[in-house]
Amino acid sequence: MAEHSGRTAKIWRDGAIVDWADANIHVMSHVVHYGSAVFEGMRSYETPRGGAVFRLREHMRRLHESAKIYELPLRWSVDELCQATVDTLVANDLAHCYIRPVVVRTGEEMGIHAHGQPVETFIICWHWGRNYLPHVQPEGGARCCVSSWRRAAPNTFPTMAKASGNYLNAQLAKAEALRNGYDEAIMLDIAGNVAEGSGQNLFLVRDGVLLTPPIAGGILHGITRDAVMRIAADFDLTVREIEIPREMLYVADEAFFCGTAAEVTPIVAIDKYSIGTGKPGPIATRIRERFMAVVTGRAPDTHGWLTHVPVSVAAGSK
Ligand code: PMP
Secondary structure (H helix, E strand, C coil): CCCCCCCCCCEEEECCCHHHHHCCCCCCCHHHHHCEECCCCEEEEEEEEEEECCCCHHHHHHHHHHHHCCCCCCCCHHHHHHHHHHHHHHCCCCCCEEEEEEECCCCCCCCCCCCCCEEEEEEECCCCCHHHCCCCCCCCEEEECCCCCCCCCCCCCCCCCCCHHHHHHHHHHHHHHHHHHCCCCEEECCCEEECCCCEEEEEEEEEEEECCCCHHHHHCHHHHHHHHHHHHHCCCCCEEEEEEEEHHHHHCCCEEEEECCCCEEEEEEEEEEEEECCCCHHHHHHHHHHHHHHHHCCCCCCCCEEEEECCCCCCCCC
């Protein structure tokens, strides 16, 4: 096992808990050649009551929607997939981890049209720390660039589907950002308006109002994005889903990313322009603190976001 590996012991594979090494697929699998897979990313947090998966049902619902869009016959219901996730966490005795359900088209079909070929579902737990963006402390903030790579235009790749193929575009943007010394990329849509990060949604704050691009703007309709909107409403803050011109990034009072892996991460610079004071802003910080308090069970779960999992906290914190 590599030193930095996030590997865990057990993987759920179509109803069975198997060893890590046995969760393999063949090189002729359709997904290897044509990207025919949909997936999710979730987190389980350590709370005083054991593990807790954040918005499990919403993630499994989105997995079903992604599979529907691509006509991948997912044979497990949302309820079954939720139970399978709990079973996988228990099998690994993990409280704190990242969780990756993935539905892949396997079978041996050389052509692009693979309907009728098998589809397999896996749920993988992965040791992933809090800090998704390398070298970025969430309290410190991310330094970003606007990517030269655009998001796919509407009606090309469906962005409501969290499909593996979409992430080729995201990989280009992320690699360019890192190559040029930034922490993360901000991508524009085909019209040149702000879309999102390579794997996170984006909010700006201007005059105390939160601004975020609409779902039709080539973004994934993030589940953390929705949680941020609800937390903002709890704080009596106004949120507007509007088209955001690129230059609005540079003159915003605050900016932050949100997503399962990134959680809520303030952005302190974009294209080397300082955002606001050049430090994490007060609204981003307040939302981040509330978000982290709820997911770790330190604040009441008033929105019913957590699915508690009976695992030993001591083992999960290893
Ligand atoms: N946009 C993209 C492209 C993503 O990959 C993700 C991560 N799933 C997000 C946004 C954030 O979505 P969520 O909050 O549901 O994780």
